[in-house]
Amino acid sequence: MSKRGYHHGNLRQALIEAALKLIAENGPRGFTMAEAAKQANVSAAAPYRHFTGREELIVAMACEGFDLFADLLEYAYRDGQPSPLTAFEAVGHAYLAFARKHPGHYVAMFESGISPDASRDLAAACARANQVLVRAAHDLSQHLPADRRPPTEMFAAHVTAMSHGIVELYARGAPGKRSPFSPEELLETGIGIYLRGLGFLEPDR
């Protein structure tokens, strides 16, 4: 359908998607403006009608990524339903699922070397994603006796770090760190043990 003639219709988005594909396959520096334009069936000069330069295209990808990420985490958390613990674990799974399903976004967000201060939108999207994680940690830690409760930010940071580490080391072709366990398995057991250390007793698995 649509006006695929002289005017593209939605080139901005098409360029973002082309670049995401390239980035997912070839790493953060593995895309070029020219190649992204080519994949969108457009001349090499066209992207500059929509982005001031390469940097801005990367920021746009990261921004879209953080938005999507925040959406998925929020959806997984569902305001802590049915229980803070299950919701918390759902967030962990969502983290991993996002990295798996949206590798291009993930790379743009975490491996492209951009700063979240690159744009107001990016900073906002990034903060929103972070807040879901912090909230999940906060709600869950309310169920702990106050004297065993670590600071919420710290709790969230631990879980984020483990999730991120598993993604980087075991969910990609990273240096020789192939493990006999799937990323999902590693995350589930890792978070499980960690939560037990905080005093959450879980049913046996």
Place this chain on the structure above:
Amino acid sequence: MSKRGYHHGNLRQALIEAALKLIAENGPRGFTMAEAAKQANVSAAAPYRHFTGREELIVAMACEGFDLFADLLEYAYRDGQPSPLTAFEAVGHAYLAFARKHPGHYVAMFESGISPDASRDLAAACARANQVLVRAAHDLSQHLPADRRPPTEMFAAHVTAMSHGIVELYARGAPGKRSPFSPEELLETGIGIYLRGLGFLEPDR
């Protein structure tokens, strides 16, 4: 001292060090052959007497990095002395210390997108580093009742993932994940809680 005239003396190493410095400052793609040569006070063609190309220089950096890394981890572990638990925690600190003190190596090893199969040396150095982590996990888990003991590889993977995640997210200028806690603090508490989850009771801190 030394023969700084026509012949450099140890250009290979000088190039590696120049590239490490550049990479530490500008990220994995942030060095060029020409720039590394320049920093070593040598013409742009000189590096090709020591490396077949750019890729080989990266591999050399990563290789040196994994060797150094393995040395530091082994030194920290000291065959499990004075106790498996303290030795284990020392390994965690060594992980972080390495990333902090040798950012160039760290980037080459984990963020440059090379495969450990790129060379036999690299694969060996990488495996050696990994083995220290696995051994530390193994020795420590011997102190657990067999029915609460996770597979050694899994144990090691959890700890590696958390360490790596903390480095990537909180020990660098990564996207907006600044935390009120230092990486060392995060790692110490994170591993502490995890170990408690496994059944190691620690003295209060």
Place this chain on the structure above:
DNA sequence: TGTACATCAGTGAACGCGCGTTCACTGATGTAC
């Protein structure tokens, strides 16, 4: 110790390439009358 020679780590100039970006342009689209 002195000379002849092989070796080999450097030089400097040049290459081809691809990339990011610019610029004058063109033709499709939407709008005012």
Place this chain on the structure above:
DNA sequence: TGTACATCAGTGAACGCGCGTTCACTGATGTAC
């Protein structure tokens, strides 16, 4: 509905640059006699 015109998203050619790499060379170093 038809025409005139402003707008604006595209084109295509060209630019300058820097990078990785090559090549014929040169001069320092080590070794054999």
